[in-house]
Amino acid sequence: MSLNAIMNTASSGLQAAQTQLRIVSDNVSNVNTPGYVRKVGEQRSMTSQGMGAGVEVGRIRLATDRFLQAASLNAGAESARMGVRHELYDRIQSLFGDPGGDAGFFAKVDAVFSTFAATAEDPTSSPRRQDALFRTQALFDEAGRISGQIQAVRQDADGRIQSAVERANSLLEQIDGLNIEISRAMAVDGDPSGAETAQMNLISQLAELMDIRVAGRTGGGVSIRTGVGALLVGQGAATLEYSRAGTVTGETAFGEVYITEPGGQKRPLLDSLVSGEIKGLIELRDVEAPAAAERLAELVSHAADELNRAHNANSAVPAPTLLTGRNVGQSFQSAIAGFSGQTTVAVTNAAGVIQTRANIVFSGATMTVNGVAATPTTFLGVLNAQLGGAATASFNNGKLTLAATGTNGVAIADDAAAPSAKAGRSFSHYFGLNDLVSSDRPAFYDNGLTAASPHGFTAGETLTLRFSGENGSRLRELEIAVPAGGTVGDLVTALNDPATGVGRFGAFSLAADGSLSFVGTANPAPTMTVVQDRTTQVPSGVSVTELFGIGGGVRASRADGFALRSDIRQSPSKLALARLNLSAATGTPALSIGDGRGALALADAGQRAANFQAAGGSSGGSISVSRYAAELSGEIGGNAASARSRMETASALATEANARQRAEEGVNLDEELVLMTTYQQAFNASARLIQAAKDMYDTLMGIV
Secondary structure (H helix, E strand, C coil): CCHHHHHHHHHHHHHHHHHHHHHHHHHHHCCCCCCCCCEEEEEEEEEECCEEEEEEEEEEEECCCHHHHHHHHHHHHHHHHHHHHHHHHHHHHHHHCCCCCCCCHHHHHHHHHHHHHHHHHCCCCHHHHHHHHHHHHHHHHHHHHHHHHHHHHHHHHHHHHHHHHHHHHHHHHHHHHHHHHHHHHHHCCCCCHHHHHHHHHHHHHHHHHCCEEEEECCCCCEEEEECCCCEEEECEECEEECCCCCCCCCCCCCCCCEEECCCCCEEEHHHHCCCCHHHHHHHHHHHHHHHHHHHHHHHHHHHHHHHHHHHHCCECCCCCCEEECCCCCCCHHHHHCCEEEEEEEEEECCCCCEEEEEEEEEEECEEEECCEEECCCCHHHHHHHHHCCCEEEEEECCEEEEEECCCCEEEEEECCCCECEECCECHHHHHCCCCCEEECCCCCCCCCCCCCCECCECCCCEEEEEEECCCCCEEEEEEEECCCCCEHHHHHHHHCCCCCCCCCCEEEEECCCCCEEEEECCCCCCEEEEEEECCCECCCCCCHHHHHCCCHHHHHHHHHCEEECHHHHHCHHHCCCECCCCCCCCCCCCCCCCCCHHHHHHHHHHHCEEEECCECCECCEEEEHHHHHHHHHHHHHHHHHHHHHHHHHHHHHHHHHHHHHHHHHCCCHHHHHHHHHHHHHHHHHHHHHHHHHHHHHHHHHHHC
16 A cells, blocks of 8 residues: 555545544534434445545434334424414313312202292292392303304414414425535535434424424425324425414304415414324314303303293283293294193283283184184284283294283283193293393204294205314305295105205204204214305395304304393382292282292292204203203313323323433434544544555655
């Protein structure tokens, strides 16, 4: 070997040792830098004509472990998903207050019924009446506040989705830009480790927003796909698109999150998401928060309905001059048909003595008033004739009204042996003639309609329904028109049409009580929401979705529409605590101011079995209001605890995955000390070889 070859070999060793020492120095100086991945210099031997020609550092790379990196990214995405779900659901749970405390929402439910029990002990006590009314109004005010705050949580989640999309776009652009830098550095045998480290930090941030899969590229840099294959970074960066909704209500239809891949293909992002912050926010916004809102609305709707049931069975003393019902969402002919049993409309004077009465006997589509036959079409005329001018009955804009003349009042009572009934409600209760709690929209959907009942909507009016898959992605939007046929059966047939209706996704069915329900055919079944409803019923003015409660949004919206009847709120003496005595002798009062049977009925309203419908994942069924409130309280608390548990578990897994990754990829000072010593010795050895070659050269020159 020539002296020049020896010098070149020693010089290459000297340079390689210097490079390795610089790498070790960088590693040691960044030992406490978060996210820093230690550098490794790949050293290799050089040969010339089959002989050793020294060493060189081929490239400087990061000590990454793809398997540990993938595990860490997946765990981080799941931790972010569970973190936002717990954070926001914990806010929802806090709205209801302590389930076991006296100040929480569910305690207010039982408190309402308890105050009416106290009122029954002294029906003439104005303070007790006022306390009962105050607590009742407070319950529905609180329900409205909670309902509004749940929608505020959904709006917050929606805003955070848009922010997450904007952050994701920024990260994708930066990652793609670093791909270019890394490729350039590798093309000229430069050091790309700085850019690679910065890129890894950006990838970790992106993984918190959505689950991703990272693969190295041959020319340097990475390609990134979502968990199920949508391309995010490759030859360019993908672009995400989302526009947040405005003010969010229970009936808000949210837009889709789209991804445009580097190749130009546009597709829904939710088809590609399994975990990550965006996924968690969408699950909370579209599943968990609406479920809580629907359950709350079902509870307060039945609490109001049972209070109204008791209140309609009784009367104030003296009886009110005017009884105005609620909007039943039907024509009068449709609403009055289908009753059975007997009820009495009585006109009483200020002393409670009956002046005139109309005894009504129902038998399906036929009825009699004081023995005079009537039909749904002629009922109002026959009733007015039998009242003889002492009171009048009228029906306008979906509401039945009974008005007494002069200073008289109107009271209604059912026959004790054969009470009137339609869809589980008495005549007065069905029309809401003496409701205690009013609502600005239909509050129950078991309205007694049959397939033969006229629906009252104009042919050609449309509503748009959206079907979404299990992951929340949009499957289809359908615009369905009201058919030419005018019956409820015709409407259901049009809704279920496989070509223009929902027949490809499931079917609507009309129950015996008039409620309309949808059951999906797939497994898992698609979720149905109402995008827009342009229908208006004559004469009530309600839409198809409001009349039948189609979609969870319109059902959830009920919770903030309840309030005490304004005249009762202003005058507690109008609270119906007495029961009309239909057996009272002529000239004797049929109403007594000291009668507290109505208050007892109001107190017992919470224990009466009611027909709860499916809502928010609950199948419903026959259960009391108090029991339903207790179960909902346990469910809300259980869901919050479960969300916390899942968050803690996911966080622990992410911590463990990160720890293992850091142990493999991070800087170990002991290892770096060993490497430093090794490369120092290699440097010294190369230096000594250079000195030896110099001495040999000097000796040879001396000989010459």
